[in-house]
Amino acid sequence: MRIRWLTAFLDFPSDQFGAEVTFWRAIAGSTVSPPRGEHREFASLEPFNGDPHLRVQRIHEGPGGVHLDLHVDDPKSAVDESMRLGANIIRDNSTAGWMSLTSPAGFVFCLVAWQGESERSRPIRWPGDTISIIDQVCIDVPHDAFDREVEFWSAITGRPTRPTSRPELVQLSRDPALAVGILLQRTGRDDPSTSASGHLDLAATAVEDEVTRHEGWGAQVVDRFERWTVMRDPVGRRYCITSRNPRTGQ
Incomplete structure (x- = not known):
């Protein structure tokens, strides 16, 4: 396919x-x-x-x-x-x-x-010069199901996996023709989830500036890490603002 x-x-x-x-x-x-x-x-x-x-x-x-x-x-x-x-x-x-x-x-x-979609949208430059785009779905996978899930998504998309800086994260190689990439995250053994779920990731040139913009629309910070910040939208839905190149996704 x-x-x-x-x-x-x-x-x-x-x-x-x-x-x-x-x-x-x-x-x-x-x-x-x-x-x-x-x-x-x-x-x-x-x-x-x-x-x-x-x-x-x-x-x-x-x-x-x-x-x-x-x-x-x-x-x-x-x-x-x-x-x-x-x-x-x-x-x-x-x-x-x-x-x-x-x-x-x-x-x-x-x-x-397929209805002929083919043109990727460009990232937006916001006031203050931060550039960002919603460009990735992260699939959060129960610990024991992770390896099988990575194998499935690599096979169905035809994309090889790419190592990341963290062992619980596996990225599928980006298809430059597509606007959305796929990241898989292994959840901890203490996570009660029994099936996989997903959240959105944004790529941004300046994470903290992007966080401030989102807070202005009612989002809240949940946690901060070296290369990303976990956010909660106004009804509690979690997503991440990540330090990646908005044009390449890397």
Whole structure:
């Protein structure tokens, strides 16, 4: 299977949808597309240049979270290959052009029909000269499922793994044609999670300046590390601002 485009999807409960879309639109520096879908539940965060790689969804059950859309030429054949690699189908919506699955560790992703997306959006230079972009999904994987999950995502994307400075983090080699990269993080043995989840990462040239901008929109600092800061958005969703090159993701 050839992945033509990757989209990071933010899933919000109905009572959080409006305020959360406003927050993430501001953080991304985007506009919001007209809603679409049977229940007007989907929208894109439209960049000022390039094709959208961030989308939002109103959900009616559960706490929400982050999932990935893999845009492919033929979702049906891609489903067969995904299942051979260890994925499981959770919703068949092939009549609408997409299928929802879970990875071996339980991370949700969708296989969707490619609509020609190909132009990466450029990072934004904010007042004060900080440059940033939301450009990565980090999959948080229970400790004992980590190696199998890394193997799965490397196989399904066709991307080799890259070492990082920390043993609990494994990055898939970035495809320069895609706007979103994938990082996998092994959670600690004391983490009670039984399935994988995900969060967004931003690349920024000046982490502290970017933190201040986010605090102005209602986010809070959770923890600080040498190369990234963990944030909490206004409803408690965690994400990270990282010290990486916004243009290359490295």
